[in-house]
Amino acid sequence: MKSRTYSVTGMSCAACAKAVEKALNKNENINASVNIATEKLNIEYDEKKYDFEKIKNIVQLAGYGLLETLNEEEKVKMHEEKVKSLKNRLILSIIFVIPLFYISMGHMMRLPLPDFINPVKYPLRYTLVQLFITLPIIYAGRDFFIHGFKNLIRKSPTMDSLIAIGSTAAILYSLYATYMTATIDPEYHMNLYYESAGVIITLILLGKFLEIRTKGQTSSAIKKLIGLQPKKAKIIENGAEKEVLIENIKVGNIIIVKPGEKIPVDGKVTSGSTSIDESMITGESIPVTKNIGDKVIGGSINKNGSIQFQATEIGKNTILSQIIKLVEEAQGSKAPISRMADIVAGYFVPIVIFIAVISGVAWYLSGAGLTAALTFFISVLVIACPCALGLATPTSIMVGTGKGAENGILIKSGEALETAHKIRTVVLDKTGTITKGKPVLTDIRTYGRYDKNEILKTAASVEKHSEHPLAEAIVNKAEEMNIEFKDYDKFRAMPGYGIRAEIEGKEIQIGNKKLMNSRKIDLSESESDYNLLSNEGKTPMFISIENELAGIIAVADVVKETSKEAVNKLHKLGLKVIMLTGDNEKTADYIAKKVGIDSVISEILPYQKAEEIKKLQSQGEFVAMVGDGINDSPALAQANVGIAIGSGTDIAIESADIVLIKNDLNDVAGAIALSKATITNIKENLFWAFFYNVIGIPFAAGIFYVLFGGPKLDPMIAAFAMSFSSVSVLLNALRLKLFKVAG
Missing domain, CATH: 2.70.150.10 (Calcium-transporting ATPase, cytoplasmic transduction domain A)
Known part of the structure; x- marks a missing residue:
């Protein structure tokens, strides 16, 4: 199966996305997912049976367009053209809707009208002027009618279908009223709905314009990243x-x-x-x-x-290009929480059409008259909004992943972003994650007549050509202090013991207890220092000059400056923190105590790390694993959420769900907190989208009017409410931009 991402054109709401998915997924060996917020199709298909042209043909038969993946500049250009087109159509619509509204409603508010279209004197002129003013507005909103009726014929009705049916009903009834005014009853001019159709189209265009402008802001993180190059x-x-x-x-x-x-x-x-x-x-x-x-x-x-x-x-291999790719993939993916909204959106439009027809018929049969029945029918169609439901999840994910990217936290998918908020236990690798992953010289103890500078100078001179990591730590410290190295002779490495050399005719030995004991060097003076340094998780090395103890040099993989603060932040989020390491128990316990870790699993082999994660999961723990090495990759993959430190290996980063570019453990808490904030935002969006429809549709159908004698909902107010619902969801998603990841 081959995985690809394409851009879908012509979609207007969640029902459109569902229609494209349905058209593709009914074919064998195709698994498709469409994101309405990014207008992207993520598809897996058998490349022996399908190619781009065949997939494009399926999408076109469903009533939409398909483009090969666009680069960011092309996407920006396409978005700008879309905004410009909508803006022009909105301006055209506004130019004509203002006089239309004034002519139709002005006389009710006792506003003056030109005498030649006075409805009392010239009712036919009054109706015909409104008809001709409405025509440019219909032209401006032509896409609603074209896409709406096409999808209705294909039995995949969308939001455009609701607008098209509602507006067409208003226009057809108005045309009937115009005919009646001209031929039978001049009083029929009172039953015109031209202004309702015009205002509905204008308000929906306004809503779409604001929606697409706001959508552009949700993907601003990628635009900023692209602009860096x-x-x-x-x-x-x-x-x-x-x-x-x-x-x-x-x-x-x-x-x-x-x-x-x-x-x-x-x-x-x-x-x-x-x-x-x-x-x-x-x-x-x-x-x-x-x-x-x-x-x-x-x-x-x-x-x-x-x-x-x-x-x-260069090109796609640069860090910036890889970051952009990861963010784009994350923004185009779906979180599990979106499935419920997708299912609802798929059935929503047909249900709304059914409710609209039933309410219209019921009001007509109740004796309310054709005008009232039509009002309720149109209001139900226009107020319903699957757009808000469809946008609730993907817009929050777009902003959340973008916010993470701006702060050095790369979240690879919507699923990872959602899953992270469930974490209860964070497992940290030690080396390179809690610690710097590179040994440094931490202590020098001297005995007899020697001082620290002389001990460091002697040790660094001998260790200069050793390839051992501990030797590198000693040499680096000497170079940092601008210490001049001495020449040496007769260098000899003794694996498992240490090294021996001569400097200025004196025999120098650097190594462990075994080396010193084999040379019968008295270590009693250094015993307390040795035990103290060992208990602190450091590696002490003895140095002797002419078979006499001269000092101890201690080397350790030191804790990062931010590790303790990061563990505190994880505790504040109510999380349990465990350290998982192959290091010895004494060193592991010391470091765990120093940074405030709850429990330690030490002295395990690399392949056992994933097994330890499994054990925790079998105990009901929801686990995040944080690591940076190749040996961490199985554990990162096994964990519910794998988090890789950005300075780690490519394999570790590939296995992880979240990548921390800054190599800062504080960002683990930042990623989890961002996930919690994003999920809260999604739930708010879904609540308001559902709440809006649960209240709005019955209100439009006149149920509150029957039960409580409340006001009837004018179709124009319904159109405004529908447009506002989509924009409000987008604005709520944009609140995530105010979230402080480092807070």
Whole structure:
């Protein structure tokens, strides 16, 4: 089965999306899902049986269009054209609806009318003027009639069908009244509905215009990300600067970036130093210092230094392109909570038509008359709104995933966004997640006549050419303190013990207890220091000079500065926090205590991590796993929600549902809090969409009028209410933009 994403055109509401899904899914070996908010079709199909043209043909037979996936610029252009077209039709409609409304209703409010269309003196002129003014409005709203009746004939009625039926009923009755006025009874001019049809079309156009404008705001995160990439870059070719289009950059090109310019692609600094603002990509507000050898991210902004860097990733392989792809996929996906709204939307329009017919017939048979029956019939059709139901979930997901992306939290799907709010237990890997994942020198203890600088200088000089990670930590500390290294002779590595060398004729040994004991070196003076450092989860190494204990150097994978704060935030969300590590129990317990973790599972092998997650799930726990390494990927996949630290391996990131670009554990709490806020927003939208229809339809049908003697609902007010319901759902979704992820 092949998976693809296409753009669907011509949809106006959730019922349209359902019609496209229905048309595709009734074919064998096709699994289709349509998102009304993004207007995207996500489809899986057997590529031996289907291709784009066949799928396009199925969609066209259902009454809609299908386009190959558009790039962001094409989508923006298409959206702008849609907005412009709707705006022009809305303006045309408003120009004619104002005089239409004035002519039809003005005399009731004792407003003056020109004498030649006075309804008392010239009733036929009065009706004909309204007819001719209504025609341009019908033209402006022609799409409602074209799509509405087409879908009705195909037995897949949509929101457009409701508007088309309601408006047509009003127009046909008005034409009948015009005929009666001209031929039989001049008093029939009192039964005109031209203004209702005109105002309904205008208000629906206004609602659609506001809806599409607001929809544009919900996907602003992707537009911002797209806008980060410059169009051109300067490369060095044959020793000279040359400006090229970004798509012509090749891996290995040396690129020059000056202060204030954007980094065009991913790469590694080869010359110069600077600080770079990566906030739009990582969410990290503080500029990051970059020196030779450091990585730079395409789309970030060079602040204050000129640099040259070598392009390492271009096109779709850059971090920015991958982020855009992830956000687009997430915004186009559906959350499980949307299924209920989809099911309702699929049956909604036929049910509304049935209710409208029943209410109209019932009122007519009750003796209310044809005019009253028609009023109720049109009001029910116009007030019903599957748009609000259809937009309730996808718009919140679009804004929620976009908000996450702006803050360095990449949520891969609507399902992941929804599932995250159910988490009750967070399991954290230790190395690289709670800790920095890189050993650093933490302590130096000295004995006898030696001082700390001398011990560090001696140890670093011996360890300089060792490939052991602990040796690297000692050498890095010495370089950081600008310590000058000594020359050594007779270097010897002793696996399982340590190393031995000579410096200035003196024998130096660095290693564990076994090495010191084998050389019969007295360690009694250092025993309390050794035990204390070991209990703190550090790795102590003894150093002896001329067979005499000179000091202890302790190295540890230190806890990240943000880890304790992050665990506190998870506790505030009511979550249980567990550490899962292959490290020894003593080290694991010390680190867990330091950051406030509830419980520890230690000394497990990489393949056992997924089994431990399974055990927790079997106990009824809803688990999030947070990790960064290849050995974490099975556990990330097993967990209900897998969260990968962004600096981790590609495999870990691929296995995860959520990726934290900033490598900051605080964002775990941020992602869960964002999920909770998004789900709350979706539930609010669904509640108001259902509540609106539960109240609005009976009100339009006249039930409240029968029971309580309340007012009848004019079709024009119904049209306004319908338009407002969709816009209100979108505006509520946009409130998520105010959510503070770091809060």
